[in-house]
Amino acid sequence: MTKFNYIALMLLLALVGLSGCGEYQRVLKSTDPNYKFEYAKRAFDEKKYVQSATLLEEVVGVLKGTERAEEALYLLALSNYENHDYQTASTYFNNYYSRYPRGKYAELARFYSGYGFYLDSPETQLDQSGTIRAIEELQAFLDYFPRSERVSIAQNAIFELQDKLTLKELENAQLYYNLGTYLGNNYESAIIVARNAIKEYPYSKYKEDLEMLILKARYQIASLSVEEKKTDRFRDVVDEYYSFINNFPDGPNREEADNIFRIASRYVTDSSDR
16 A cells, blocks of 8 residues: 555545544434434444443433333443443343333343443452342342343352352451451451351352361360360360361361361360370
């Protein structure tokens, strides 16, 4: 391509872009909701999601009660979803399936509402309200559409979100464990948090870590106990050990668990011989 042809091509592309921009400005100024709706659909197909959402935001109320109302509301939600504004998208998806529970896009609206929260789920150190909301929305999708082709996607997302909540509880329990006896017996708090997490999420991939933390906390409590209470508390350690290896006989924590057991059982045996 010659330098002249290259410059001509760039000018042509610039003119096309200006033309498209000019048309969008004309649509914005138009008072015809149907014209705006049709342009918004075209903008969506061209992946111009901001333009699509902006126009649909203007006309969705005007089109209410018309044959285009349902599609406009769904497309507004989907435009925000594709623009990664999942909070706003979920609000519109919720409006859609509340207004059209048997509508053409009801299944997709419920799925994307939950999946958007899944995609937007924060890191474990942050507030997990969005994660909980994602689980609730995806579970509602499964309840309403148990035969959907997206069932496995929703289920896997729920499992991942539950693991995230479990990890947060594991981190909280570990924090208590690390505090030890600072301003009280934090080992007991670690056990309570870990047990509640296991009860809430019994199939989490972090279950072994939670149970190991409980065993370690039991051992610390026994070791720090006054002499007259040590025997009983080391028995608790032994019981906890057998429960742990019964669930995870070949897990990566087995060696550490065995070391704890040897110390605890030795103390219980010595106490019985006295």
